[in-house]
Amino acid sequence: MGLALVGKFDEIEPSEAQLSATRRLLERAVELGHLAQNHALLGQRQCRRTQSPGNVAYGIIKGWPHWSLLPPILARTTTIFNFDRADNFCCNEIVCLKN
DSSP states (O other): OOOOOOSOOSSSOOOHHHHHHHHHHHHHHHHTTSSOTTOOBOOGGGTSSSOTTOHHHHHHHTTSTTBOSSOGGGGGBOSOOOEEETTEEOGGGOOOBOO
């Protein structure tokens, strides 16, 4: 499931309405069974070479429940990933999965 907040959040916070609506949407998706209860929350920068969702917004979602440093599939990998920044890697660099 992908969500986007409209705005440039490198230096300013998303509005409380945006953050609240996003949290409610995630909660409701879990309640309705459209999102697993043990889902992982990631910023787009964790899967693509982008600054999205912006440094300020990323700092906020890192404090939310379900935020994960790595996508769940990485817990099953045997390889190290090519990090282009301390908190950014490309998901398509997954090479080998454990059995």
